[in-house]
Amino acid sequence: MHVTRRSFIKGIALGGFAGVLMARPGRALARAAAGVQSRPVLALVSGAVERSAFLQGIAETVPGEFLRVQRTDHGMGFVRDFNQLLRSGQPTRIIGLVDDASAALIVELARASGARVPWLGYHAASSGHSRHRLLSTESTRGCAMRLGRQLSACGAGFSLSEQRPHHAETSFELAARPHNGAAGDSDRWAAALGFILAAPDAELSAWMPPSVGTRPPLAGNFVSFAIET
């Protein structure tokens, strides 16, 4: 699939998700309470991520009409169209959770186009446990800590390390073992991550990622990013 502006799916149209994500009138209030501003967001996903709680987390804070979701791959078509988008001159906030191969291209293309990358995260998830290695910056300050808190609250086991290579503050690390019976919630990290990347400045303390339900939890390795053109 190619990333032409025309082909962007309005709202979340991947995998028949639209209903789940958009029929949530109560969320607008939550958004308002959290002080979230609505601005257009392009979410890039690959493989199983499009069926994961990641998009659900984003939809908690970005209204459907401001959200475009696009699948990635590492084909020439994607690269050409993504490059065009990066160089189109239109300010865009791009967030994503994708496979390693796509991420290598996306981040490098972003750099080549002169885009800013306030967040880069590497994630590994298996049933009941997840690992997170994060690079953050001034504008995503506190996001790693918020993700850590959400992970703690979910009860699944995790380890998280944040590096802020361009900051005097030292990096921090967090880890926890799974609470009893918490394995079923192990996909919540993806929801929390989606929320945080979509709204890095939002107040999150009272927010709890939605339960994952019956979907199989996200397993494998992923890369998350925020890119600003």
Place this chain on the structure above:
Amino acid sequence: MTEQNYAILPPGVESQAFHNAVQQFRQLLGNENVLVKQEQLVPYMKIMMSVDEAGHAASAVLTATNVEQVQGVVRICNEHKIPVWTVSTGHNFGYGTAAPHHRGQIILDLKKMNKIIEIDPDLCTALVEPGVTYQQLADHIKEKGYKLWVDPPAPSAIVGPVGNTLDRGIGYTPYAEHFMFQCGMEVVLANGKVLRTGMGGVRDSNTWQVFKWGYGPYLDGIFTQSNFGIVTKMGLWLMPQPDVFRPFAVKFRKDEDIKDLVEMFRPLSINGIIPNGVVFAGTLYEASVTVRRSDYTTEKGATSKDVIQRIRDEHNIGAWTAYGALYGTHEQVEVNWRIVIDSIKKLGKGEIITEDHAGNDPAFKYRADLMRGNMTLTEFGLYNWRGGGGSMWFAPLSQAKGSETVKQVELATRILNKHGLDYVGEFILTQRALHHVIDVLFDRTDTEEMSRAHDCFAELLGEFEKNGYGVYRVNTAFMDRVANSFGPVQREVNKTLKRALDPNNILAPGKSGIDLDI
């Protein structure tokens, strides 16, 4: 962070001095070409190595658009003793990507110097700036209607001939050895002077891109894999489009077949029957196009032989798959094809696959694309084999002899498996030598695995060295270590040259282990 409060400074440079330098850079290049904000620097940090990003974090990034600006950058760097790490397109995946050798160095990113200065369709030459990508060059050739091919490495579209050639990279057409097909350079030296190598020193010369050697000592080599200058223009030769291009693969079923297949292909390569960079891809390298390790196992550690065999069986992948191609007129290709077929028949093993047989096989398709100089990014599938963003190329040279390849594969596999990692490797044959290219893939979210990968890479270097093998290129974390493999005299000569050409040690200290401070 206020700009006066820089989190990272170049080694030995005070904050105020750095601030003054940044102001001078701004004046020289304009604000938009001096990047000091964190979110502008993070994209230069996808290092993929078995070390923390912090050790390779730049203090600033500069982008220049012309030679005078590069000279200006060098002048300011000399004034403040600021080390500057230059990249052209900066996608040096598996070797440190665009990040500098050590923390605090500034990066000079030449991506905006991207002019194709000249292409001569008769002489089949090009003169390009460092930011030109293979995609750009191929598009330009197509637009002009020239019957010429480029020779990209596997990341083709996004990388460029200057950066790739300066790191002595390799491709897959008959022009695979890039430095062999490079002709003439323009180099900004540390003293600010501009050197044109080869015939480029002669006023009004029109032979700069056609004759490599010039007069006196041949200098181009000292500006590759080195830190003696900043290359601002490079000449290269382009391949005339042949009438016929015939790619093929030969699949071999057993691990030990590598021995015989190398013996068979070497004479065909040396005699010019198969003129391109022939690849012998191991199972997992080949599999990574379509298979992920997690499709078969989620257990930590090396992938078992049983699993590898299942992958071979279920995806019809050989223990080794050789990829070559024939080029030329119809008659030439027919004659050479007969020779190839006869050689394989005589060997008594190996399943020949032509383009027609291969159908839509994505592995065949992308290999054929590379041997034809087309753009493809399929090989990035390697990063999904294990996942986790860790990748370091271990790239020893081997004689083109079957017995040597067996020895290297066994040695590498034993060391990789001992550290819980896989042999994901291939050989690229260029007549007498084989680049043995092994992607050491590991999960950077797992600190224990990352540290195993580090030890593994060090052991690979050490054990190969004990057997008389050296690597042709390495990532920034291991450059100093590898320089030792090539002996103290080579190090001393390099240092002498460095002292003479760059006494302030401002150009990429650490590149290939050359640094006046160590």
